[in-house]
Amino acid sequence: MLETTDVTAAARPRLTLHRPPRGTAVRAAVTAVLLLFVLLALPQLLSLYYVDAMTQVAVYAVVSLGLGVLVGRVGLVSLGQIAVLAVGAWVAARLLFATAQPYPLVLLESGVITMGAGTIIGLPALRLRGLYLALITLMLAGAFSIVLATTNFPNGGHGFLGYNGKLLQIPPIRRPSFAATDPAYFRFAVVVAIIMFALVFVHIRTRPGRAWAAIRQSEPAALAAGINATLYKLWAFALASFVTGVAGGVYAGAAHYLYSYDFPAQNSIILLAVVLMGGAYNMWGAVVAGFLSQFLPALLNNWGVSNDWLTILFGIGVVQVLTTAPRGLADQFPKDMARLGRLIVRLIRRPAPAAAGGEAS
Amino acid sequence: MIVVTDLTVRFGGVTSLDNMSVTFDSGTCGLIGPNGAGKTTFFNVLSGFVRPAAGSVRAFDEDLLSMVHYRRARWGLRRTFQTEQAIEELSVYDNVAMVHEHARQPGGSRRGDVRDAISFVGLDVDPAATVGTLGAGQRRLVEVARAVVGRPRLVLLDEPAAGLPEAETENLAAVIRRIPERTGALTILVDHDMSLVSACCETTAVLDFGELIASGPTAQVLRDERVMRAYLGTAEVA
Numbered sequence: 001m002l003e004t005t006d007v008t009a010a011a012r013p014r015l016t017l018h019r020p021p022r023g024t025a026v027r028a029a030v031t032a033v034l035l036l037f038v039l040l041a042l043p044q045l046l047s048l049y050y051v052d053a054m055t056q057v058a059v060y061a062v063v064s065l066g067l068g069v070l071v072g073r074v075g076l077v078s079l080g081q082i083a084v085l086a087v088g089a090w091v092a093a094r095l096l097f098a099t100a101q102p103y104p105l106v107l108l109e110s111g112v113i114t115m116g117a118g119t120i121i122g123l124p125a126l127r128l129r130g131l132y133l134a135l136i137t138l139m140l141a142g143a144f145s146i147v148l149a150t151t152n153f154p155n156g157g158h159g160f161l162g163y164n165g166k167l168l169q170i171p172p173i174r175r176p177s178f179a180a181t182d183p184a185y186f187r188f189a190v191v192v193a194i195i196m197f198a199l200v201f202v203h204i205r206t207r208p209g210r211a212w213a214a215i216r217q218s219e220p221a222a223l224a225a226g227i228n229a230t231l232y233k234l235w236a237f238a239l240a241s242f243v244t245g246v247a248g249g250v251y252a253g254a255a256h257y258l259y260s261y262d263f264p265a266q267n268s269i270i271l272l273a274v275v276l277m278g279g280a281y282n283m284w285g286a287v288v289a290g291f292l293s294q295f296l297p298a299l300l301n302n303w304g305v306s307n308d309w310l311t312i313l314f315g316i317g318v319v320q321v322l323t324t325a326p327r328g329l330a331d332q333f334p335k336d337m338a339r340l341g342r343l344i345v346r347l348i349r350r351p352a353p354a355a356a357g358g359e360a361s
Numbered sequence: 362m363i364v365v366t367d368l369t370v371r372f373g374g375v376t377s378l379d380n381m382s383v384t385f386d387s388g389t390c391g392l393i394g395p396n397g398a399g400k401t402t403f404f405n406v407l408s409g410f411v412r413p414a415a416g417s418v419r420a421f422d423e424d425l426l427s428m429v430h431y432r433r434a435r436w437g438l439r440r441t442f443q444t445e446q447a448i449e450e451l452s453v454y455d456n457v458a459m460v461h462e463h464a465r466q467p468g469g470s471r472r473g474d475v476r477d478a479i480s481f482v483g484l485d486v487d488p489a490a491t492v493g494t495l496g497a498g499q500r501r502l503v504e505v506a507r508a509v510v511g512r513p514r515l516v517l518l519d520e521p522a523a524g525l526p527e528a529e530t531e532n533l534a535a536v537i538r539r540i541p542e543r544t545g546a547l548t549i550l551v552d553h554d555m556s557l558v559s560a561c562c563e564t565t566a567v568l569d570f571g572e573l574i575a576s577g578p579t580a581q582v583l584r585d586e587r588v589m590r591a592y593l594g595t596a597e598v599a
Contacts, residue, residue, distance in 0.1 A: 218442070218444075218446050220410055223430045225459060227459075281450070
């Protein structure tokens with residue numbers, strides 16, 4: 001069917017098709033070195049206060065990653081992710097008190113159960129988009145925080161809710177035996193985060209990722225390409241909820257005690273702001289978002305600056321980022337660094353030809 | 362071959378398609394008409410985005426309208442849209458592969474099929490290049506590659522040359538003319554501009570205000586008095 005003249009044209013792309021894009025190897029190497037540093041050296045360098053903050057960064061990087069999938073990949077704005085995190089933490093806490101299962105298994109279970117709950121939250125997404133979806137998810141998150149304030153988190157009591165208000169000695173939520181200390185738990189949180197990032201990475205690079213990109217571009221065009229948009233939207237919600245549920249499980253062990261006021265509905269809005277600032281279209285953006293939402297407050301707290309400044313900072317920041325770098329800091333920063341690098345190189349090189357010219361004459 | 366019988370589409374009080382009956386046989390067929398004639402509505406019926414009030418569409422002896430929209434791609438329906446829909450952040454390869462994998466094309470290797478489609482449309486770019494870095498004409502070619510990859514049976518092209526300069530339009534016309542012989546698919550080309558249609562299509566149907574006013578060999582249709590009147594905007598006398 002193909003004309004024979006096309007054979008050479010067809011052969012040319014074949015050569016280039018599976019050559020990895022330039023810089024991929026370098027990027028992978030940098031990431032590996034960075035991860036080794038974070039896992040091995042960082043807990044030694046930081047005080048316990050900052051190690052705990054970094055554990056929260058790992059947790060919230062995963063939460064941001066989930067929201068990034070929804071906002072950046074599929075174009076669904078959810079303002080209920082903190083409620084999803086709370087579901088994950090609740091499920092994990094309940095399972096940890098009720099059973100003696102190994103911690104990683106509990107994380108997996110809380111991820112799966114949260115995935116079910118989060119997918120139900122995602123059901124309105126099949127009909128709604130943009131502002132309306134954002135509002136619906138915010139309302140659901142608000143409703144959930146009321147439920148949570150009434151039922152409380154499990155504290156070692158009995159029954160389905162696992163809460164006993166009369167307990168005098170509240171047992172802490174346990175940690176894995178191999179990660180009982182704060183530095184060890186930090187490493188555990190980072191390893192879990194790496195697995196979640198890998199899971200999302202695989203999704204983005206394969207069939208679902210391409211389907212999400214098509215849906216974000218235009219739903220009719222995606223349908224015309226044979227994509228079951230309903231399935232893939234729910235899939236996105238399922239994936240985001242799964243990783244957020246696992247993050248909730250990590251949070252539970254990190255905190256030891258859970259309170260409903262740790263998960264206010266308005267934190268979902270701040271989460272969206274930091275995800276947009278970090279960059280929803282880039283997986284590094286989730287790491288930046290984790291730092292912005294968890295490390296920065298810890299830093300300001302240590303310096304004695306009120307955290308209220310953060311709300312103002314994030315407000316200005318999100319406007320600033322969206323106007324000057326709509327793809328977020330994770331996308332803009334390397335570009336700016338490259339530009340700075342070129343500038344420095346040009347400044348260094350400039351005198352050289354003049355000197356050489358002087359010698360020649 | 363697709364046989365359209367008494368197709369009627371209404372949006373509220375507006376009748377977009379009025380008892381349209383037409384047969385598209387094989388090869389490349391044109392569908393022209395002034396703005397608002399109902400051309401895109403007709404495509405949207407075929408794609409499953411618009412439910413007709415009455416009528417039937419039989420495509421290769423199958424009832425197209427009873428299929429769920431996204432499954433029609435699996436059946437072999439492909440289309441492009443008036444506004445460009447190539448996905449900017451994906452590579453050329455991924456754009457085409459995306460259609461191949463979701464339309465579940467049988468037989469052959471995906472990589473081979475995708476490569477064939479890219480070379481068929483004459484895209485002389487690195488398949489790993491991001492679509493966002495390409496020019497408008499190249500992005501349109503990516504869309505055509507998405508429409509021909511694998512084994513399409515019915516290819517719908519909705520103003521594929523919109524906004525392209527003349528040289529690129531000619532190049533695109535050459536590609537469109539070769540679609541039926543390469544894929545065996547029936548190709549329907551919608552345009553309100555007659556030049557691309559007369560360059561590509563042996564037969565042409567003309568819509569005006571939702572009514573089919575002429576159909577037949579392209580040259581003959583373009584000389585039809587009613588067609589000329591519809592295009593010049595003169596009031597219907599008959």
